[in-house]
Amino acid sequence: xxxxxxxxxxxxxxxxxxxxxxxxxxxxxxxxxxxxxxxxxxxxxxxxxxxxxxxxxxxxxxxxxxxxxxxxxxxxxxxxxxxxxxxxxxxxxxxxxxxxxxxxxxxxxxxxxxxxxxxxxxxxxxxxxxxxxxxxxxxxxxxxx
Amino acid sequence: xxxxxxxxxxxxxxxxxxxxxxxxxxxxxxxxxxxxxxxxxxxxxxxxxxxxxxxxxxxxxxxxxxxxxxxxxxxxxxxxxxxxxxxxxxxxxxxxxxxxxxxxxxxxxxxxxxxxxxxxxxxxxxxxxxxxxxxxxxxxxxxxxxxxxxxxxxxxxxxxxxxxxxxxxxxxxxxxxxxxxxxxxxxxxxxxxxxxxxxx
Numbered sequence: 001x002x003x004x005x006x007x008x009x010x011x012x013x014x015x016x017x018x019x020x021x022x023x024x025x026x027x028x029x030x031x032x033x034x035x036x037x038x039x040x041x042x043x044x045x046x047x048x049x050x051x052x053x054x055x056x057x058x059x060x061x062x063x064x065x066x067x068x069x070x071x072x073x074x075x076x077x078x079x080x081x082x083x084x085x086x087x088x089x090x091x092x093x094x095x096x097x098x099x100x101x102x103x104x105x106x107x108x109x110x111x112x113x114x115x116x117x118x119x120x121x122x123x124x125x126x127x128x129x130x131x132x133x134x135x136x137x138x139x140x141x142x143x144x145x
Numbered sequence: 146x147x148x149x150x151x152x153x154x155x156x157x158x159x160x161x162x163x164x165x166x167x168x169x170x171x172x173x174x175x176x177x178x179x180x181x182x183x184x185x186x187x188x189x190x191x192x193x194x195x196x197x198x199x200x201x202x203x204x205x206x207x208x209x210x211x212x213x214x215x216x217x218x219x220x221x222x223x224x225x226x227x228x229x230x231x232x233x234x235x236x237x238x239x240x241x242x243x244x245x246x247x248x249x250x251x252x253x254x255x256x257x258x259x260x261x262x263x264x265x266x267x268x269x270x271x272x273x274x275x276x277x278x279x280x281x282x283x284x285x286x287x288x289x290x291x292x293x294x295x296x297x298x299x300x301x302x303x304x305x306x307x308x309x310x311x312x313x314x315x316x317x318x319x320x321x322x323x324x325x326x327x328x329x330x331x332x333x334x335x336x337x338x339x340x341x342x343x344x345x
Contacts, residue, residue, distance in 0.1 A: 044244045069249040070213060072157040097214055098248045106249035
């Protein structure tokens with residue numbers, strides 16, 4: 001049974017902790033896939049997690065490198081650029097203000113982790129929903145092919 | 146003013162747009178309105194095989210100081226009949242101009258996205274509910290109406306004598322032409338219902 005709670009991303013109440021009715025209601029909506037009622041799909045995703053931003057990879061530019069897609073300026077040799085996990089690179093002065101606004105790569109929308117628990121929950125749920133769909137599809141194919 | 150990030154970025158984009166292939170094909174164009182790069186005029190050619198084909202659509206583009214971290218404010222100056230564009234104000238409902246904006250997007254990608262929106266409307270996320278309803282209920286009526294608007298406001302080909310006649314009937318009664326066109330378009334060119342709405 002532990003797996004079930006784990007799969008749903010739930011944790012037992014701590015000692016003396018009371019259930020949060022609002023959270024339960026939100027969960028009920030989520031269970032029915034009604035993130036749109038909560039307005040989650042219309043909101044700009046929250047800023048990237050401070051830790052993730054701090055740990056971004058850096059590199060020194062060589063001549064051959066191209067330009068920063070935020071300011072469209074070409075990199076000069078020896079300049080330090082920040083690299084996102086999706087391998088897209090930017091000037092620190094360009095990418096840092098963006099990641100303070102939202103968590104995704106300006107080029108490919110690859111998402112960095114955030115410090116927003118609700119959003120992380122929503123994201124997990126989205127991934128799980130996709131997995132479930134693939135599993136059902138798989139099951140269906142194995143039964144009827 | 147011309148030295149902030151937004152202005153510098155627009156300056157660089159200008160070179161990009163001017164160099165690009167779309168300009169050579171006359172599909173999109175951007176012009177400066179003032180010297181400090183905060184206001185621009187865009188132009189989009191109506192995409193082929195749509196009711197907007199042959200028309201030229203002018204856009205007002207306002208660049209915020211926080212650009213490119215925030216999207217430009219864009220609206221149609223040329224009147225257009227489209228589910229995602231207000232037939233009255235020209236306001237546009239497009240996700241990348243709101244919450245789906247990304248800092249690597251440019252005026253070029255915005256104009257190309259708008260051109261794509263003209264070719265493929267999203268009636269389930271409408272800006273103009275009346276147009277969206279017509280689009281869903283009566284595609285042919287929508288096509289004729291949009292084509293008529295393109296001919297009238299965007300310099301597109303072909304007129305529609307039947308529609309023109311109905312508009313003249315209303316202007317003869319003292320209704321302003323644009324107003325008559327909106328009313329008739331909204332009521333599927335039913336002269337009686339449009340008249341009723343205008344005079345009630």
